[in-house]
Amino acid sequence: MTELVKSLLYLDGVTVSFDGFKALNNLSMVVARGEMRAIIGPNGAGKTTMMDVITGKTRPDKGDVLFEGSHDLTKLDEAAIAELGIGRKFQRPTVFDSHTVLDNILLALKGPRGVFASLFARLTGDERDRIDAVLATIRLTDRRHEPAGLLSHGQKQWLEIGMLLAQDPALLLVDEPAAGMTDAETAETAALLRRIAETHSVVVVEHDMTFVRDLGVRVTVLHEGSVLAEGSLDQVSADDRVIEVYLGR
Amino acid sequence: MARAMPLGLGRSGVAFLVIVAAAGVLVPFLNLATSVDSPWHVPTTTVVLFGKYLCFALLALSIDLVWGYCGILSLGHGAFFALGGYAMGMHLMREIGSRGVYGNPVLPDFMVFLNWKELPWYWFGFDQFWFAAIMALLVPGALAFVFGAFAFRSRVTGVYLSIITQAMTFALMLAFFRNDMGLGGNNGLTDFKDVLGFDLQKSATRCGLFTLSAAALAGGFLVCRAIVSSKLGKVLVAVRDAESRTRFIGYRVERFKLFVFAVSAMMAGLAGALYVPQVGIINPGEFAPANSIEAVIWVAVGGRGTLVGAALGAVVVNVGKSWFTGALPEFWLFALGGLFIFVTLFLPKGLLGLVGTRRARPPEPPAAMPAPLESVVDRRAAE
Numbered sequence: 001m002t003e004l005v006k007s008l009l010y011l012d013g014v015t016v017s018f019d020g021f022k023a024l025n026n027l028s029m030v031v032a033r034g035e036m037r038a039i040i041g042p043n044g045a046g047k048t049t050m051m052d053v054i055t056g057k058t059r060p061d062k063g064d065v066l067f068e069g070s071h072d073l074t075k076l077d078e079a080a081i082a083e084l085g086i087g088r089k090f091q092r093p094t095v096f097d098s099h100t101v102l103d104n105i106l107l108a109l110k111g112p113r114g115v116f117a118s119l120f121a122r123l124t125g126d127e128r129d130r131i132d133a134v135l136a137t138i139r140l141t142d143r144r145h146e147p148a149g150l151l152s153h154g155q156k157q158w159l160e161i162g163m164l165l166a167q168d169p170a171l172l173l174v175d176e177p178a179a180g181m182t183d184a185e186t187a188e189t190a191a192l193l194r195r196i197a198e199t200h201s202v203v204v205v206e207h208d209m210t211f212v213r214d215l216g217v218r219v220t221v222l223h224e225g226s227v228l229a230e231g232s233l234d235q236v237s238a239d240d241r242v243i244e245v246y247l248g249r
Numbered sequence: 250m251a252r253a254m255p256l257g258l259g260r261s262g263v264a265f266l267v268i269v270a271a272a273g274v275l276v277p278f279l280n281l282a283t284s285v286d287s288p289w290h291v292p293t294t295t296v297v298l299f300g301k302y303l304c305f306a307l308l309a310l311s312i313d314l315v316w317g318y319c320g321i322l323s324l325g326h327g328a329f330f331a332l333g334g335y336a337m338g339m340h341l342m343r344e345i346g347s348r349g350v351y352g353n354p355v356l357p358d359f360m361v362f363l364n365w366k367e368l369p370w371y372w373f374g375f376d377q378f379w380f381a382a383i384m385a386l387l388v389p390g391a392l393a394f395v396f397g398a399f400a401f402r403s404r405v406t407g408v409y410l411s412i413i414t415q416a417m418t419f420a421l422m423l424a425f426f427r428n429d430m431g432l433g434g435n436n437g438l439t440d441f442k443d444v445l446g447f448d449l450q451k452s453a454t455r456c457g458l459f460t461l462s463a464a465a466l467a468g469g470f471l472v473c474r475a476i477v478s479s480k481l482g483k484v485l486v487a488v489r490d491a492e493s494r495t496r497f498i499g500y501r502v503e504r505f506k507l508f509v510f511a512v513s514a515m516m517a518g519l520a521g522a523l524y525v526p527q528v529g530i531i532n533p534g535e536f537a538p539a540n541s542i543e544a545v546i547w548v549a550v551g552g553r554g555t556l557v558g559a560a561l562g563a564v565v566v567n568v569g570k571s572w573f574t575g576a577l578p579e580f581w582l583f584a585l586g587g588l589f590i591f592v593t594l595f596l597p598k599g600l601l602g603l604v605g606t607r608r609a610r611p612p613e614p615p616a617a618m619p620a621p622l623e624s625v626v627d628r629r630a631a632e
Contacts (some may be wrong), residue, residue, distance in 0.1 A: 055497060057493070077496075078493070078496040078497055079496055079499050079500060079501045079502075082496070082497055082498055082499030083499050087497075087498070088497050090494070094491050094493075094494045095491070095494075096486065096487045096490045096491055096494070097490055097491075098486060098490055099483060099486060099487065099490070103483055106480070106483070107480075107483055107484065107487055107495075107498065108498045113499045113500050113501070114504075115481065115501075115504050115505055115508045118479065118480045118481035118484055118500075118505075119476070119479050119480070119481040120479070121479065121480040121481075163498065167498055167499070
């Protein structure tokens with residue numbers, strides 16, 4: 001029970017099935033406040049489904065999903081979960097293509113999300129400063145007025161991370177941030193995430209082992225919808241079952 | 250496109266307002282203050298025709314607001330237009346009073362004909378102009394609100410939403426065709442005499458309605474501009490481009506859609522209310538699904554997501570329609586279909602895009618980008 005109170009994110013016995021196929025099978029996991037956690041696993045291990053469950057896109061058939069020990073995420077919709085402070089970056093970079101880089105950040109910026117609040121919203125100096133800070137962090141300051149659709153793949157990934165920063169959530173869920181990046185870009189992204197993790201809790205799903213090593217955090221290995229192993233990357237890489245899952249077939 | 254966002258109206262917006270305002274003043278002046286023989290004289294029939302186009306332009310604007318900016322392809326906006334028209338038509342019927350064929354001071358002719366003894370409850374209040382004017386906005390707005398609340402909460406999107414909007418207008422058409430509906434059935438409402446005491450046959454009244462339509466179009470444009478240039482407008486475009494992303498950053502997408510859908514329906518209702526006194530009739534044919542589709546074509550032809558283009562498209566297509574239905578009536582629908590295909594294939598930004606691309610080319614994409622070659626190769630490999 002103490003684990004529940006300390007935890008930021010608490011999943012217990014979560015099961016999701018699609019037409020009989022169990023995408024998540026009795027998955028249990030705890031992420032502590034301020035922790036950064038990497039999730040690895042072969043294709044179809046349930047990584048993205050887990051993200052969908054946490055962000056309210058998919059309802060689990062069974063199990064508990066609690067945020068900050070008290071909010072039952074299985075009862076809330078996407079917008080309410082985002083309001084609670086969970087931000088998500090998709091596997092394929094999803095930004096608002098026809099909006100400028102600046103407007104992408106502006107839309108994500110923490111603040112009232114109501115219809116009429118948006119209709120009468122005026123950009124304050126403080127908000128402008130926060131947007132500038134985010135733009136500087138993701139190194140897109142000089143492209144701020146360009147439509148996001150014109151950015152390169154890697155820059156879109158960074159813009160999406162920037163949108164997460166602007167949203168300032170307590171927990172960031174980041175799905176394959178290094179997909180399609182060069183080695184140099186991958187290393188920079190790892191450094192960026194480490195910096196973000198100083199002030200936020202982060203869950204990163206990633207295939208790229210070099211990237212996970214760069215992060216240097218506790219690793220959870222998913223396989224067929226449940227947790228196979230958990231520990232440091234060296235520990236889990238030495239685990240026989242993990243080796244079998246990754247190399248055995 | 251990137252530069253169009255700042256709060257100003259932009260060059261095309263200012264030009265649009267100037268043209269609408271000039272037309273609103275000049276056309277009535279040239280009709281009333283010049284003699285019939287003068288080369289400058291604008292005949293009353295032309296005033297009426299263009300007054301009609303202005304109403305269509307307002308309808309197109311309302312469609313562009315939901316379709317161009319929020320991606321809601323409504324194929325049922327003609328229903329909101331017709332409901333606004335019926336609200337105004339009901340008032341005009343009551344204003345006929347005892348001048349009808351049967352001379353009944355309260356009941357419209359068609360009710361006397363059907364042997365009805367008293368006005369149905371929903372006709373009460375329509376003897377007052379202000380009540381009818383409010384209803385012309387409120388009824389379409391309320392219908393859009395209820396319809397949207399169900400559709401958007403259930404996350405009906407894309408082509409499914411388009412189909413149920415078609416079903417909505419079709420169902421209303423069938424309902425309004427029935428005599429029991431108490432709204433004139435097949436024949437609808439017609440034989441109007443005057444509005445607010447002004448004779449509808451007089452040129453001065455026609456000109457007044459023209460100017461009012463121009464004012465409504467300009468006002469509607471300003472309302473749309475205010476909406477799309479606010480942060481709410483940015484949320485709408487975000488919904489259009491990536492709906493689920495918008496949800497995940499915390500916006501209740503269905504509420505934004507509902508707001509803009511209801512506002513748009515009220516604008517369409519206003520357009521219908523101004524249209525009816527100018528054409529002198531409203532009947533269930535206005536609910537025909539084809540009407541709504543035609544209005545969407547105006548927007549596509551003029552340029553989706555530009556507002557000015559939508560209004561332009563409505564006028565251009567209708568001028569073409571007036572000419573075509575005079576010269577080659579049987580070919581009009583083919584011409585309209587051909588135009589739609591042509592615009593979709595060759596002018597994705599419509600007529601306005603034609604003007605825009607010549608003036609300012611979009612910035613060259615990744616030339617200034619220091620993206621190393623490997624990243625491109627990697628990306629190819631990843632895909």
